[in-house]
Amino acid sequence: MIIFSMLKVLNISFQKSLVSAILKIDIMIYEKSYNFFFEIGNELLLDQVSHIDFLLPILYVIAWFHSMDINLWWYYVTSQLIDNIKGVWQLYRQRWLFNHIPRLLNFSCLSEDSSVKKKKGKGGVFFSWGIDSLYTFKENYVNITHLIAIFGFDIHHRDLSLINMTKKKLKFFAQNHQKKLIFVKTNVRLLTEQYVNWNYIFWAAMASIGLLLDSKLDFLYISSWLDSLSDRKKGWWSHPDLDKLWSNGRIRFIHFGEGVSRIEKIKVIDALPGTYDVLRVCWENKKGLYNCGICEKCTRTILEYKMAKLDDKLYIIPQENYKIDNIMIKQANYSYYKSILDFCEKKSEEYRILTKKLKEYDLGLSS
Numbered sequence: 080m081i082i083f084s085m086l087k088v089l090n091i092s093f094q095k096s097l098v099s100a101i102l103k104i105d106i107m108i109y110e111k112s113y114n115f116f117f118e119i120g121n122e123l124l125l126d127q128v129s130h131i132d133f134l135l136p137i138l139y140v141i142a143w144f145h146s147m148d149i150n151l152w153w154y155y156v157t158s159q160l161i162d163n164i165k166g167v168w169q170l171y172r173q174r175w176l177f178n179h180i181p182r183l184l185n186f187s188c189l190s191e192d193s194s195v196k197k198k199k200g201k202g203g204v205f206f207s208w209g210i211d212s213l214y215t216f217k218e219n220y221v222n223i224t225h226l227i228a229i230f231g232f233d234i235h236h237r238d239l240s241l242i243n244m245t246k247k248k249l250k251f252f253a254q255n256h257q258k259k260l261i262f263v264k265t266n267v268r269l270l271t272e273q274y275v276n277w278n279y280i281f282w283a284a285m286a287s288i289g290l291l292l293d294s295k296l297d298f299l300y301i302s303s304w305l306d307s308l309s310d311r312k313k314g315w316w317s318h319p320d321l322d323k324l325w326s327n328g329r330i331r332f333i334h335f336g337e338g339v340s341r342i343e344k345i346k347v348i349d350a351l352p353g354t355y356d357v358l359r360v361c362w363e364n365k366k367g368l369y370n371c372g373i374c375e376k377c378t379r380t381i382l383e384y385k386m387a388k389l390d391d392k393l394y395i396i397p398q399e400n401y402k403i404d405n406i407m408i409k410q411a412n413y414s415y416y417k418s419i420l421d422f423c424e425k426k427s428e429e430y431r432i433l434t435k436k437l438k439e440y441d442l443g444l445s446s
Contacts, residue, residue: 084109086142086181087150088134102291104134108141108274117291118264130155130189132327133290136283137267139164141274142181143171151186158188160290160327167324203227203261203292204300205285208249208357210380211302214344215335217351219300226258227299229288231265232281233362241367245359248369252353261295263288278411282317286325286332293330303336306418340418345387358395372397378406379415382429386422403432408440 089105089112102117117133131154138149161183168180203225206212216223228249230242246262253260265288271280282301289299301322319334326332336344348354358370360380365371372381381401384390390398408416416433423430 084145084147085150085184086138086145086147088131088138088152088154091131091154106138108145108147113270115267115270116265117267117288119291120260120262130157132157132160132293133287135160135164136286136290136325137271137280139167139181140171140280140283141271143168143175143177143179144275144279146179148182148184150184153185153187155187155189156183157327157329158190160325161188163324163326167321170321170324199295199297201225201296202298202300203296205229205289205302206249207233207302208245208252208359210341210344210348210358210360210383211304211336213348213351213354213358214339215300215302217348219335220256223300224259225261225296226253227261227263227288227292229263229265229285231263231268232284234364236264236266238364238367241364241369244369248357252357255353261292263291282322283325286322289330289332290325290327293327296330298331298333300333300335303334303339305337306340306414340421341415342383342387342419342422345383345389349387349389349392355392355395358393360396368397370396373400373405375407375412378403379412379419382406383419385429386419403429406432406436408436413437413440 085107087107089107091105092103094101094103099118099120102119103114104116105112105114107113131151135156141147142149168177171177201224202219202222204212204215204219204223204227206216206226206228208228216226226249228245230236230245234241234245236242242264249260265284267284267287268277271277271284285301289296292299301317303317303319305318317334319337322332322334360376361368361370361374362376363371363374365374370377377396378401381390381393381396381398382403384393406416416437420430420433420437423433
């Protein structure tokens with residue numbers, strides 16, 4: 080009999096204050112102890128959490144990549160999520176050819192009758208205040224009651240200056256739209272990146288936070304990054320078939336915006352009040368700037384706004400250092416630049432440079 084390494088849940092504890100609640104988790108991987116936390120505004124009563132479904136997306140992805148089993152030390156998990164994870168594994172296996180199915184050991188199963196509550200009539204969106212999530216918010220405006228803002232993913236959880244600047248902008252935006260904000264701060268990225276590339280586990284970490292909110296919300300929108308329907312086969316960390324499987328019967332996840340290009344989204348969110356006050360695409364956080372204006376993501380966004388003929392409104396991203404020659408095409412952004420090319424005038428400088436760089440990338444792959 081093959082004995083696999085064990086990923087163990089050691090302890091889960093709560094700390095509450097007047098303004099927030101902190102959920103602390105201790106786990107062991109390869110006999111090394113780790114601790115991480117989720118801090119959530121008092122919108123969520125953490126002492127009402129009756130199960131640890133929120134840990135499964137993160138733990139399963141780590142266990143898949145490292146052929147491990149998971150010891151939950153008799154905490155409760157919902158039966159529906161356990162069933163759904165079998166489908167998640169099938170989809171992940173298509174991408175990475177996993178052979179090992181992590182076993183859940185020593186847990187108590189929370190039946191559907193016990194876990195499903197009355198409908199709350201509330202829905203949210205993971206609000207990264209970027210183009211995709213602003214588009215999802217705009218198109219589902221009536222259905223969305225809550226905006227979920229996460230610190231610790233793109234913005235470091237200790238970058239208090241940038242966090243406070245962002246909170247101020249988001250509070251003003253939410254107030255103007257009469258929506259509620261839920262702020263979540265976590266250091267889980269520091270743990271997961273030691274074992275799995277963040278791009279591969281990012282969406283699972285997002286699902287974990289969504290599952291933490293299952294006593295407050297009926298559903299959560301996950302904004303699609305897939306520009307075209309043909310990209311679906313490449314969406315191995317997030318796509319419509321995958322995201323919904325993190326649902327547990329108390330909350331469901333809805334993948335929204337697939338097949339809509341970022342430039343088309345830009346034209347839609349242009350009509351959304353407050354867009355140009357909160358829009359943030361930068362993930363490098365250079366010098367604590369909200370948007371640096373020179374990284375690949377900022378440069379690409381400026382280019383997209385130029386193609387949409389809306390760059391004159393894009394005051395929230397500095398454009399004085401914008402140079403299309405500086406773009407660097409990689410696997411992760413290739414489809415975006417292919418999409419941008421469709422909006423370029425064929426005699427334009429942008430078309431000439433993009434065509435040249437895309438051709439160079441294709442030749443590099445074939446050589």
